[in-house]
Amino acid sequence: MTFTLINASAGSGKTYTLTHRIAAEVRGGLQPSQLIATTFTKKAAAELSDRVRRTLLEEGLAEQARATDSALIGTVNSVFGRLLQEFALDAGISPEVRTLDDEQQKSAFSAAIAETAGIAGEPARDLLARTEVDGPETPEQRYGEKPSWRQAVRVLAESARTNLLSAEQLREAAARSWEELRAAGLPEPGEDRRGPWTEQLAGALAGLRAETAAADDPHSGLAKGEVNALRSAAKQLPVLEQLLRTLRGAERAPWSAWTKITKIAEGKLGGGDGGYTYVAKIDEALIDLALEVREGLLANPALQEDLRALISLVMNTAADSLDAYARYKREAGLIDFIDQEVGALQLLRSSERVRGVIRSRFRLLAVDEFQDTSPVQLALFLELSQLIEDKVWVGDPKQAIYAFRGADPSLMRGIIEQLEAGDSVLGRGVIEDLRHSWRSQDDVLSLVTAIFPQIFPELPRERVVLEAAPAARAGWAERPRGGLEAWCTPVQLFKNGKRKPPTAAQRPVAVADGIAELLADPDTGPGDIAVLVRTNDEAAAVAQALAARGIPASGDGVPVLAAREGRIVRAGLAVALDRRDTLALTELVDLLDDHGAHGDWFAQLTAAADRDDREAVLERWWRDPVLDELRALREDCPELTGVEMVTALIDALDLPERIRSWSDPEQRLRTLDALRALAAEHAEQARAASAPVTLTSLRVALDGAERGPDLTDLPETVWVGTMHSAKGLEFSRVVVLLDLKAAVRSQTAGSFIVPAPQLDVTAPLAGREARYWPPVLPTFAPLQELLGATEHARRRTRIEREESGRLQYVALTRAKDMTILAGEGRAPVLDALVSDADEPPPLLSWDNDGSSIAVAGRDEPLPARIRTLRTEAPEGEDYRFVATPLAATDLPPGPRPVASGQAARFQASAVASADAHGIVGDPVRIGPALVEHGGQHWERVGEAVHAYLALPLAALDQDQRKRAAQRLVERWSVTRAMGAEALHGAGEAWLAHLEAAFPGAEQLTEQPITWWNEDDQVMEGWIDTLLRLPDGQIVLVDHKSYPGQEPVEHVRREYLGQMATYARALAAAGRAPSRVLIHLPLRGEVLEVMLA
Amino acid sequence: MQIDFGWALDGSSWADAGAGGSTGRLRCGPRGLVALLQTRLGLTRPAVDQAVRIAQYLQLVEPCAADPAFWPARSVALDPWSTARQLLRWRDAAREDGWSLAPDAALPPRLAALAMIEQRARPGALSPGAADDLHEVVEELEQLAAAGTPWPLGITSIALHEEPSALPGRWPALLGLLAGQGVELTGPAPASEHRPALEVVQCRDEWTAADVAARFLAAGGTEPLTLLAAADTDVLDRALHRRGLPATGHVAASTDRAAHQVVGLFLDAVTAPVDVHQLAALLDLRLLPGPDADAAPRGLFPARVRHALLGALTREPGIGGPAWRAALAAEEGAAEIDALVSTPLRAEDLRPPVIAERLEWLARRLHGLARGQGAVLASVLHVQAVRGVLAMLDPGIPLSRRTLQQIIDECGGSGRSPRAVAEVAPWSVTTGAAQVRADGGTVLWLGPGESAPSAPRWDPGELRALEAAGARPATPEHLASLQVDAALRGLGSAQRVVAVLPGRRLEQDPAPSALLALLEASRGRDESDRLAPQDLLSGSTWSLAGRTLAVRTPPRAEIAPPPESPLSIGPAAHLLPERLSFSQASTLISCPHHWVLQYALGIRPAQVAALPTGRPMIGTLVHAVVEQLVHERVDEDLGGVPLTVPAAERVGEVFDALVPQLASELDLPGHSAERGDIRARAVRSVRELFERMAVAGLRITGTESGFSRPLALDLAGGPRTVDVRGSRDLDAVDASGRPAVIDLKWTSSRKGYDDLYDTSEAIQLATYAWSLGVDPPPTVGYYLLKGAEFVAADPALDPRGRAPMDVEDSWRRMVAAITTALDDVAAGTVHVGCREVLEGAGPTYDQQGRAWSGARATARAEGGLVVRAYCGSSEYAQLCGLTGDWR
């Protein structure tokens, strides 16, 4: 047993180390099929297996390299999914299950718990309304819809499953959730004063109404200022009237409605420093009420009861849903990612057979990206580790950035401790630290060295800081010069002298400007640069700003239906499916510039005098030669799959050729691929939902497609993406877009898992508990402050902050040559990581006109180039890149050539008979008929006879013949229709006939034959019998199971073509037959065919 | 006969290109050789569907599973079909490895289970599979050998590609027996040291890869060429046809074709609760092309019936409602479908005979359709196969939907693509590297595309047990190297290999090719030595591996947006309307261009068989609930409904009664929570409607009142009367007899309606008010069903204290706007509505909002009206040029 844990900081050659480790094991006798290796993504898995293979080849282990595919290498989910499938019968589950992806999982869960949740929610409708969790399952945020409580149920059930919490544990946790919430945030219950408050509000409003009415009275004698004040109050009154109506429906009035009043208590009058909440008049009229409500709201017993009831409803329903969901999946044969892990864990723990098999089958467990392991996964790895001899785990706790998926970085640290101590079930292991960077130049490393030891103080310095590998250093000469840069925008100040940050719209423009400057260096191309941002929205904005400067960027391309090629395919599909889609037809005319009516369609249509005329116009458009292929495609439609249809449309509308003369052909080719992928996804999803997969449904799905193609990997393109998605990648120059503020969210609501007080990595799931705190009164400061101070909230905030630190580490270690910080003189996200202060001192800082980046706690600043960038895109400074070579075509302009379309293969039996092929002689009786008029099973009788006559009968003795006949009638189940006797008799008759007609002939049965005809079509077939006469002549015989009454006519009509083909084929093979016979065993006759 | 035998040669062609003709020569793999020997030895039998074998095996497995100690008992109980299928797969694999399946106390659990099942089988209970055939052939030959009786096999010699001892299972034994029968075994030839020259072109998409391959083929050369089509060639084939070259036809089979959907869809549509979406898909299913390219394709039902019922379903996504009944009345043939869906099978009682009976109907229908020819033949066979399997199952035990679905899938066959036609080509084509016979020529290898064989895997204990029982199982490494060696031998026959890799397909990166890695490594190369497609170009010459072709770069196409608004056409009085509905009028005002296209010219999208669902469906349903309640509450004496609120129970009942007709999907399993939410909301909202109306003293007098009133327009070209038509959601009167018109909306957005009302631009309300033709005009308002709120002036309805909408001014402005718009059209000027407003406004939401407000203010100042159109995402927006790809 060995256990090696490799601590691999970013860029330290992790994959190289791992593959060579594996190769060394293989050299030492490990069979590839004895390896299990897990990685985090599919791509990484494919790469790992390819690297292993190539490393084995390099090391001369060719035999083993060939067998690399027999290793079990994949993502954690796929590996455990495969194990679970393989051992499905041990687990007592179905061996054929469909894995739900995340989207499908959500809808499956909703469907599964609909009944349970419906029943539980019915009596609680008012409660759900008061707590505002009665929204739809998929809320439309733009209308301010809030999600349904069932979403909380799903999230909770999911965490319960990933943490192996039982329904019972969930139910128990409900009481504790409530207790903790109450203790932390709620006073002793008092009196329910909603009634009096409402009346107080009504009174105040009545007063205001009367007062404001006075403002309209010209004789009121009020001062102008007073009139104005009253008028502005009048404007706001309706809002409060509506609020009053809401609050009067007390049984459904949301608790948060009260905070519309309590806000006043936080405004000017209530001592807050904000302005008025409504207007002075209103605030004044309501301040007393506001203060009272603020004081008394939390003590309201009904509110407290609602919170308790909601917690209990959500947690108990989640508990119930565990069963309902499991049953649902079981019945439908579905499985989700969590099931794969949990199922595999239970299997490993419960089945002795499985444990035995794994123990005997595998010898090396390699785990890559170990830091991203979730507790269940760790539990799984631990189970496996006890069965598998050798373990190599590789990871970097500094790069754990998937907490939101359940990964827990403390697990890796815990494991390291255990292995070092050597006193747990894991035994003692070897911890190796990779010390060298194979990726980055010194400048990039210097920044990392300067800041991250401060951000990860709990880690030993050597696990944070890398030095450039001497061998890598040697390669730098060929690389562009490295360095650090910091970017900022021109300094703008607020009136109060504080620096005014650029707007969200300006920042991407500035980044694009900086990149344009980088590209001014002739040695730098777009493909050398990456921009790392926090959110997908930022990525989209940066990509757009780059596009505006003519700089190609990766990311999500133009949505398929907003791209010309996508529109054309969509319109083509619509017309192909239904010719009456005149809108789609018109669109095609508009989009295809070689259509006869292109550019003129509106005039043509409007000029038509009446409906008939218009019909004629449309008919003409449809007949335009440009649509020839599309018209032809209509006939194939019913037989095509969605993917084939899209492929066919792309071709019918000649898109690959058209695209060449358009802008961005590479991107457009990606659109085409995305369209096909959409068709494939649609089919996949429809199947998972047991919905039909038809072209009509494809059309509907396509109409709903909102995404664009994935432009990753396009050459000469700036990579733009989130820091998360940059993990595992490296680039020459990396721009890191720094957040202007370190956002810290208070985490006081939702479901969450409380870890065990003391983590035991050997039992990572032990002692965990679930909690749910309802999102009630999210803006009510008195409650939120108290909840924010709880241990739970603080822990959740801390976890988030640590994760943010690791994310920065990932971002700042991606560069090979240059790291570029795009911020405004400092990096607040980093500051927040080293200090808890409200206004922490800057960890890094730079000036617009400086030439270095200062680092707190370090005397020497880091030399850096500082650029100040423009926040408005300049006119006429587009980056120019050369047209793609892929635009070149080998096709001459003009109409399409026509391919012959002749099938490469043909069957002799499919060659039509024609009188010209020859004539048919009269039948010669050779024995009795086997069946009368074709009995019930004459086809099978025919097969049996065929089979019998294929035997080397002449060489068999009577006994053998009889037994063979018996066996064949049984096998073909024709004992009653024919019987062995009859079959034997038919054989005898045939032999006798041969003996008489062709004495001394050698009989060759079932002979393979091939032939290439004059059209180069090939035939492969079997000839029933060839007779080789003593004089060398060849006779071709075909047995036909024809039971009918007109043998001559039948042969003439059906078989002449086939016989002629065989004869010609035989001739080509140098065995031209001199005679051709058709044997009709069912009739006991032989006919001769005289070929022309 | 002479046979060329290799482990990976099944399915390969035996006609060598250009050989003219031959007889007595065969190339085959294990399956082919066994089949040949079966014929020679008289061991043939009818082919059996795998579905039938699974059903048979299931009959054997089930009694075993009654014993809970039976190893897979739990899985059998849970999913009998798949478990039987899995067990059968293992059984066949064990058999393939040469095991006799004889029981033995020392067997590990999996093998023991297989042996136990086998033991129960009477002869014939399980039709033999390929592995059984091998056993039988071996045993027959053994007997012949033992008896010493001659039985000429007609095989002279077999040239082996592998050492017999390298083959698994009973293969060495079989080959030995053949030798004993006098067949001469030769080979294998020693491994060749020859390494073909290698070029690898790494592309990034299929079309570029297809270009490279097609150019290579088009360029022509003198050396013999083999196209190794390892990946799907649909895209390549289009590129080849585009160049007048023959297609390869390596396109995967799929069950996503219409013919394969029929059975499943049909059974879904006739099983309760009926899912109307499935029913619509079944009605819409296209099975055969029409008689010519212009005709509509043919489906299971006559076109008129299909049309009528689909039309009904798109109006009312349920069964038995007014639209459905109207369709039944209109089309005689519809009754048959109605009969099928209104007495559906019960999901919990899917007994085989009951299903089979329904399928009989389908079989008849399919037969009637073009006599079951063409693509329909696949459906006919499918139904037949399913019925065959159903007949084997216990008639008394209901199937689960899942099992039924599995049977349907299993019986469906593969669904060959119409694109899977190889055409006569001047090069040879193979689909597996092992089958390449390049004879020193060039191999053009498209896509890596190899997939590891997925033989079940025995664990070491099982391997030992199998070996002890005399079997010869192969290890995964061994099987892998048999395949890889064969592939390398195939490729090794070439002088040169040119590999073209598409890089990605369907947005997925294909798995890296092991074979290619081996080839590259053997030449000391890796991925970095691959060529990119642009590396093949030099000026106007394209070249690859010695073949060259002239290319040209087409001039850059200039694609410009359509001309700016307004468009000029000739005088177009012929486009003026005779009738206007409210929505037509609104379109006309907002965008004459859109109006001209959609209404004057009738340019419209086709109806799709996509039924309404989600918000629109629920809106219709709740509207209908209100309508029904009004109908049943109207009291002639009162002249309308009483000013009371219907009981919640009654509203709920009406809701429940209407769901199956108007929103039947809510009754499907999995929708109950959603249904509950909607029902509760609807009940509350409808009661609130009645309550507010009562408080406000408004008596509802009618719903859905249709109207048609002539409107005289004073157009520049002379007066013109158009018929304004529509229907009002709710009519009411107040105590003083003044009428009121309320429009119902199911929407989440209140702001828009507030705004329309407050600015007196709610032209829908104005139109309805005008339609009553009374003076003073009625009071008007919206009722937003979803939020249960009014937008109205009466504080009893809406407490927000609004000023009443100026209905007359609104109508005046609307008529003025219509007049201007029609005058312009008649004069040949077509304004392109929102494009005029938005062009140059800037992309952000705020900028656009400002542009709209500006336009509205201007129009209002001139006594006109701007209607903000929400058509930017419609297909019309492409034609007007508002959206479009002008890159």
Ligand code: SF4
């Ligand atoms: S998008 Fe185009 S068609 Fe639609 S309203 Fe605007 S201008 Fe008219």
